[in-house]
Amino acid sequence: xADAASAAVAxxxxxxxxxxxxxxxxxxERLEEExxxxxxxxxxxxxxxxxxxxxxxxxxxxxxALGGRSAAIAGxxxxxxxxxxxxxxxxxxxxxxxxxxxRGRPTTHRAFDVPTATRxxxxxxxxxARILAASAAELRLPTRIVASMAGELFQAxxxxxxxxxxxxxxxxxxxxxxxxELITVHKGKTGALIRAACTLGGMxxxxxxxxxxxxxxxxxxxxxxFQIADDVLDATGTSEELGKPAGRDAELAKSTYVVxxxxxxxxxxxxRLAHRATAHLDRAGVPAAALGGLAGYIxxxxx
Numbered sequence: 266x267a268d269a270a271s272a273a274v275a276x277x278x279x280x281x282x283x284x285x286x287x288x289x290x291x292x293x294e295r296l297e298e299e300x301x302x303x304x305x306x307x308x309x310x311x312x313x314x315x316x317x318x319x320x321x322x323x324x325x326x327x328x329x330a331l332g333g334r335s336a337a338i339a340g341x342x343x344x345x346x347x348x349x350x351x352x353x354x355x356x357x358x359x360x361x362x363x364x365x366x367x368r369g370r371p372t373t374h375r376a377f378d379v380p381t382a383t384r385x386x387x388x389x390x391x392x393x394a395r396i397l398a399a400s401a402a403e404l405r406l407p408t409r410i411v412a413s414m415a416g417e418l419f420q421a422x423x424x425x426x427x428x429x430x431x432x433x434x435x436x437x438x439x440x441x442x443x444x445x446e447l448i449t450v451h452k453g454k455t456g457a458l459i460r461a462a463c464t465l466g467g468m469x470x471x472x473x474x475x476x477x478x479x480x481x482x483x484x485x486x487x488x489x490x491f492q493i494a495d496d497v498l499d500a501t502g503t504s505e506e507l508g509k510p511a512g513r514d515a516e517l518a519k520s521t522y523v524v525x526x527x528x529x530x531x532x533x534x535x536x537r538l539a540h541r542a543t544a545h546l547d548r549a550g551v552p553a554a555a556l557g558g559l560a561g562y563i564x565x566x567x568x
Contacts, residue, residue: 270554270558270561271382271558271562273554273555273556273558274558274559274561274562277322277325277326277555277558277559278318278319278562279455280322280325281318281319281321281322281325282316282318282321283315283344284321284339284342285318285321285339285343285346286313286318287339288339288340288343288348289312289313289343290313290563291314292343292347292392292396293308293309293310293312293313294309294313294393296308296309296312297309298416300388300567301344301419302403303377303381303427304384304385304490306377306383307373307376307377307381307382307384308388308389308392309326309374310373310377310390311350311351311354311377311382311385311386311389312347312350312389314350314353314367314368314370314373315368315369315370316346316349316368317563317566317568318346318460318485318498318550319347319459319489319563320342320346320349320458320459321339321342321343321345321346321462321465321485321561322460322559323372323462323487323556323559324338324341324342324345324462324463324465324466325338325339325466325561326466326556327462327463327464327465327466327467327470327480327520327556328341328466328467328470329448329466329467329470329550329555330466330546330551330552330553330556331334331466331467331470331472331475331476332470333466333469333470335403335404336463337403337404338400338458338460338466338469339398339400340373340396340399340400340401340403340404341396341401341404341414341465341466342462343396343401343420344393344394344396344397344400345393345418345458345461345462347392347393347396348389348390348391348393348418348419348421348422348427348458349391349458351385351389351390351422352386352422352431353367353474354372354373354374354382354383354386354389354460355383355384355386355431356431357372357373357374357382358374358379358382358383358443359374359379361435362433362513364513364568366394373478378486384436385548390419390422393419393422394415394419395420395565397411397414397418397489398411398498401414402500404469404508406469406471407471410468410471412468413468414465414468414469415461417464418461418465418466419462420457420461420462421457421458421460422457422458425453425457425462426452426453426457426458426548427454427457427458427524428453429453430450430452430453430454430455430456430457431452431454432518433446433449433450433453434450434454437450437519437520438519440520441520441524441525442520443458443525444525444526447518447520447521447522447525448489449518451488451489451492452488452489454474454492454531455488455489455491455495456485456488456489456492456520457485457488457493458488459486459487459488459491460481460484460485460488461484462484463480463481463487463556464477464480464484465485466480467480471512474527475549476549476550476551478553478557479545479546479548479549479551480546482542482545483542483543483545483546483551483556483560484542485546486539486541486542487539487540487542487559489533489536490523490535490539490542490560490564491563491564493522493531493534493535493538493564494532494535494563494564494565494566496522496523497522497523497528497531497532497535498566498567498568499513499521499523500521500523500528501528502567502568504542522534523543532564535563535564536564538564539560539561539563539564540560542554542556542558542560542562
């Protein structure tokens, strides 16, 4: 049974990667032609950055759990991944984490230059809006739902979510945060977009508020568990395994769950959050097989 569940999660992640990468590849070609020059090339480079596509898989699973069946949902997942890509392009800049590698290849500012990468990050936000609008039209969603989805996505990617969390993360370098403050940082920096991915899947399925609340609660716990697992991997993995420099948290003297809790206790906390996430779904009557499997994958992955 465990092997079957693992295979189902692997299949879902594989599908999310294939379908999302196809859409992002098409948009990369489109932008290279529309924008042209070095900036167009850099936009295409960023959009083609490979990844696990966990957020996309969560969105697909949430959509299907609530009865959604249209293949066009992959476009919503691609919009979420575009916002995520914008955050990574900026996160890697010298003024932030100053990373040379991302997912096994040079970061955008290393492949091009800092001003170009900075512009790429900003421009990917309206690109995400275009991808979302195109997908919503294919899904034939009512205007009010499309507006709510856009609000959910860009609030998660802005100052009340990802941007605000990144700001707090930079402010916290070289000092140790108490656990409560660390949770606040990562609910924004990492958790907001993961939560939004889950909620957007439910919105696209035109679910009611009770079910959306359950998906949001699930996504919030899974998002925090994801960050804890990342902290553990940064402390225990190799650069080859991670596709980016290992040990950067220690090098930047960042507050992490590993620093505060230790490796084993951090792993236990990630597992606890994954179980709690699935319990939110169970209580609301949301089918939890795929989403529960993804929660388990998130806290046991090796990269």
